[in-house]
Amino acid sequence: MNQHAPEPAADSPADADTKDPRIARREKMRQIAALGIDPFGSRYDNRTMMGHCKDLASEVYWEKEDGTRVELPSFDDPDLDYRQWKSENGPGAEKGPTVRVAGRIMLSRGQGKLIFLTLKDWTGEIQIFVGKKQVGAEDFDLAKLFDLGDLVAAEGRLGRTLTGELTVFAEKLTFHTKMLEPPPDKHAGLTNQDLRQRMRYADLAFNEGVVETFLDRTKIVKSVRKTLDSQGFCEVEGPTLHTVAGGAAARPFATHHNALDMPLTMRIALELHLKRLMVGGMERVYELGRVYRNEGISPKHNPEFTMLECYQAYGDYHSMMDLTEQIIVEAIEAIGGGYVREYDGHRVDFTPPFKRATYAELFEEATGVSSDDEAAVVQLAKQLKLKTEDRHLDVIRNEIFEEKVEDSLHGPIFVIDYPASICPLTKRKKDKPEIAERFELFVLGMEIANAYTELNDPDLQQELFETQLEGLDEEESMAKMDNDFIRALRYAMPPAGGLGLGIDRLVMLLTGKKSIRDIILFPLQRPES
RNA sequence: GAGGGUGUAGCUCAGUCGGUAGAGCAACGGACUUUUAAUCCGUUGGUCCUGGGUUCGAGUCCCAGCACCCUCACCA
Numbered sequence: 001m002n003q004h005a006p007e008p009a010a011d012s013p014a015d016a017d018t019k020d021p022r023i024a025r026r027e028k029m030r031q032i033a034a035l036g037i038d039p040f041g042s043r044y045d046n047r048t049m050m051g052h053c054k055d056l057a058s059e060v061y062w063e064k065e066d067g068t069r070v071e072l073p074s075f076d077d078p079d080l081d082y083r084q085w086k087s088e089n090g091p092g093a094e095k096g097p098t099v100r101v102a103g104r105i106m107l108s109r110g111q112g113k114l115i116f117l118t119l120k121d122w123t124g125e126i127q128i129f130v131g132k133k134q135v136g137a138e139d140f141d142l143a144k145l146f147d148l149g150d151l152v153a154a155e156g157r158l159g160r161t162l163t164g165e166l167t168v169f170a171e172k173l174t175f176h177t178k179m180l181e182p183p184p185d186k187h188a189g190l191t192n193q194d195l196r197q198r199m200r201y202a203d204l205a206f207n208e209g210v211v212e213t214f215l216d217r218t219k220i221v222k223s224v225r226k227t228l229d230s231q232g233f234c235e236v237e238g239p240t241l242h243t244v245a246g247g248a249a250a251r252p253f254a255t256h257h258n259a260l261d262m263p264l265t266m267r268i269a270l271e272l273h274l275k276r277l278m279v280g281g282m283e284r285v286y287e288l289g290r291v292y293r294n295e296g297i298s299p300k301h302n303p304e305f306t307m308l309e310c311y312q313a314y315g316d317y318h319s320m321m322d323l324t325e326q327i328i329v330e331a332i333e334a335i336g337g338g339y340v341r342e343y344d345g346h347r348v349d350f351t352p353p354f355k356r357a358t359y360a361e362l363f364e365e366a367t368g369v370s371s372d373d374e375a376a377v378v379q380l381a382k383q384l385k386l387k388t389e390d391r392h393l394d395v396i397r398n399e400i401f402e403e404k405v406e407d408s409l410h411g412p413i414f415v416i417d418y419p420a421s422i423c424p425l426t427k428r429k430k431d432k433p434e435i436a437e438r439f440e441l442f443v444l445g446m447e448i449a450n451a452y453t454e455l456n457d458p459d460l461q462q463e464l465f466e467t468q469l470e471g472l473d474e475e476e477s478m479a480k481m482d483n484d485f486i487r488a489l490r491y492a493m494p495p496a497g498g499l500g501l502g503i504d505r506l507v508m509l510l511t512g513k514k515s516i517r518d519i520i521l522f523p524l525q526r527p528e529s
Numbered sequence: 530g531a532g533g534g535u536g537u538a539g540c541u542c543a544g545u546c547g548g549u550a551g552a553g554c555a556a557c558g559g560a561c562u563u564u565u566a567a568u569c570c571g572u573u574g575g576u577c578c579u580g581g582g583u584u585c586g587a588g589u590c591c592c593a594g595c596a597c598c599c600u601c602a603c604c605a
Contacts, residue, residue: 112561
């Protein structure tokens with residue numbers, strides 16, 4: 001023991017306190033400082049990332065006394081006895097590259113003058129062998145002050161233990177940062193949903209697969225950008241503070257600008273500003289950003305979430321369908337794992353091309369009623385106990401569709417050609433004005449993407465907005481007339497295809513997470529009491 | 530917003546009929562130089578979510594509140 005460490009007094013009242021994990025950690029921090037080591041550490045260069053150590057495993061070999069080099073046996077073989085193999089190939093010595101690893105202590109197995117540590121960085125985990133004889137008394141005394149969760153580093157030779165585990169045989173230890181809070185259960189981790197979200201740092205640090213999920217999210221988002229960039233789209237940043245929140249049917253968050261003494265709302269969609277840019281001649285634009293909707297919270301809804309919207313001048317909804325498929329397929333390729341994926345116990349096959357079916361076909365298939373047969377549709381609605389009085393037939397039809405068809409759409413499937421009256425921002429088919437050129441992409445009943453051949457007739461657009469706003473009082477009104485947008489359309493927006501894609505839902509699907517709160521780093525929560 | 534569930538040690542969880550608080554891990558002391566959630570011996574640790582009520586007595590029953598989870602609604 002070093003001379004700076006205090007002698008614990010046998011009957012000291014402080015003795016009971018050191019049984020409090022937090023106090024014990026601070027006491028060890030004090031002892032580390034007493035060794036002349038900064039308990040909050042400093043720079044550590046030339047690290048070998050732990051994921052890379054796995055690649056370096058092939059460089060570990062056995063050198064016989066006569067200098068001949070022997071490949072190590074396969075450690076995948078469960079019957080392998082490495083100790084026996086060594087004696088059969090001995091005398092000799094295991095050789096391997098020297099590495100410098102730094103990370104968090106996840107597990108510690110002390111065994112007298114020997115300590116095994118499991119260290120973790122964001123690329124993986126690796127075992128560290130700390131022997132008193134190998135690291136020296138000074139470093140070994142330091143290692144005895146390590147706690148689970150501390151950040152430390154080890155430099156040493158990469159090799160195999162008797163059980164074959166890839167291990168860094170430490171020659172030098174470095175202390176980096178003391179964790180002053182006690183860690184969660186070393187096996188179960190932090191399972192309390194509330195705490196996982198409230199203390200995402202602990203969730204990331206101690207729960208298996210959490211970092212990987214969020215790294216996958218980043219890969220997906222990067223891939224989406226890459227796909228769009230490769231197709232000549234230009235990423236832009238629209239305002240998040242709007243004077244009129246438009247582009248979607250949702251209630252906005254209200255806020256206020258002090259200097260201008262002006263009410264503002266947070267954006268609920270990206271659409272109307274991107275279209276203004278198309279009027280200005282930016283022919284392929286997209287924004288991948290946060291929108292805010294003042295609505296209920298559920299496993300599929302967070303008040304702020306990430307949307308992709310993109311617009312292609314001189315395209316239509318079919319152009320967008322091909323693009324959507326490409327975006328998703330390339331995102332899957334970016335995170336790996338193949339086109340066939342598991343979600344909530346279901347098998348989903350994203351092998352392109354995705355199935356395409358019209359709204360009317362699916363309606364008839366699921367209900368046995370032709371969507372054109374008005375009387376039958378109304379009768380069906382009554383059967384389903386849906387409100388029919390004073391409602392447009394398309395609205396009734398769509399309620400039936402949502403109830404009977406959407407939830408059962410396994411997908412991925414593009415539902416195309418919607419009834420026009422429920423799509424106010426959509427261009428209608430030339431030969432069938434009652435049908436809108438629109439698709440929605442469904443997977444397991446979830447709406448992932450929504451695209452239109454965009455409406456660019458300013459007068460018709462205004463009329464449709466007004467119809468949409470009719471009968472809504474101030475409180476209920478989810479959209480307000482955006483006169484500047486109508487004026488923009490009068491400056492001529494090219495015919496275009498437009499796409500909206502819910503990034504969070506795509507990430508949920510591709511990472512297999514059932515709750516949006518598992519793929520948003522910091523979902524909204526009430527403050528801690 | 531409606532309905533259901535959960536809340537107990539730092540973490541993960543038991544707690545029977547209402548009888549005065551338990552385990553594993555972590556922590557603390559000890560043994561151990563090839564462990565794998567190491568093992569073994571010993572020790573400590575509680576605002577039973579909060580506030581009322583019923584009762585001789587409440588972690589347990591009742592009421593109210595708070596937080597989280599699930600289902601539904603709004604929404605994507």
